[in-house]
Amino acid sequence: MSASQNRWLILFALLLGAGWIWLGRTPPGSTTTGGIPAPQRGFLAPDFSLQDEKGETYRLADLRGRPLLVNFWASWCGPCRAEMPALEKVSQRYREQGFLVLGVNATNQDDAKAASAFAQQLGLSFPILFDQDGSASRLYQVRSLPSSFLIDADGVIQDVIIGGPMSEALLEIRAQQILEESR
Numbered sequence: 001m002s003a004s005q006n007r008w009l010i011l012f013a014l015l016l017g018a019g020w021i022w023l024g025r026t027p028p029g030s031t032t033t034g035g036i037p038a039p040q041r042g043f044l045a046p047d048f049s050l051q052d053e054k055g056e057t058y059r060l061a062d063l064r065g066r067p068l069l070v071n072f073w074a075s076w077c078g079p080c081r082a083e084m085p086a087l088e089k090v091s092q093r094y095r096e097q098g099f100l101v102l103g104v105n106a107t108n109q110d111d112a113k114a115a116s117a118f119a120q121q122l123g124l125s126f127p128i129l130f131d132q133d134g135s136a137s138r139l140y141q142v143r144s145l146p147s148s149f150l151i152d153a154d155g156v157i158q159d160v161i162i163g164g165p166m167s168e169a170l171l172e173i174r175a176q177q178i179l180e181e182s183r
Contacts, residue, residue: 048136050129067178068151074110075118080146083165090171091126101126108134153182
């Protein structure tokens with residue numbers, strides 16, 4: 001192959017690559033999977049319906065008007081277990097002001113009996129919901145446990161906290177902020 005042919009081949013490959021990149025580009029604001037972007041601050045919290053141990057259904061949209069903390073967890077998760085006492089204290093402290101903690105057990109990755117036993121052992125009084133098929137976890141694109149979403153009374157996510165354990169002081173500050181923003 002001559003040097004002239006090599007240049008044409010390289011030029012053709014570069015043009016073909018540029019065309020491939022241009023045709024495969026993703027417009028700003030879209031996702032590569034075609035789904036919704038991960039729930040984040042400033043966006044409406046995705047709605048879900050889950051049941052607790054007694055079969056009572058909780059639908060997020062029905063809780064509009066109340067500031068919430070939605071915490072995804074599993075009984076085998078060390079950081080999840082470590083932050084539960086702080087979640088319980090903050091839940092009790094701010095319940096009368098309308099603040100609600102929802103514990104969403106990633107039951108598709110956990111065992112419902114183990115989750116219930118753990119909640120009873122710690123005396124958790126906030127609702128423990130069971131995400132049996134993982135639909136809520138997928139909706140919130142939970143990739144790490146624990147993951148928490150602070151949602152204001154209008155249903156808008158105000159903060160996303162990935163990982164843990166969260167300290168009682170951090171939870172206290174976040175609960176006060178979300179209550180203040182929801183007034």
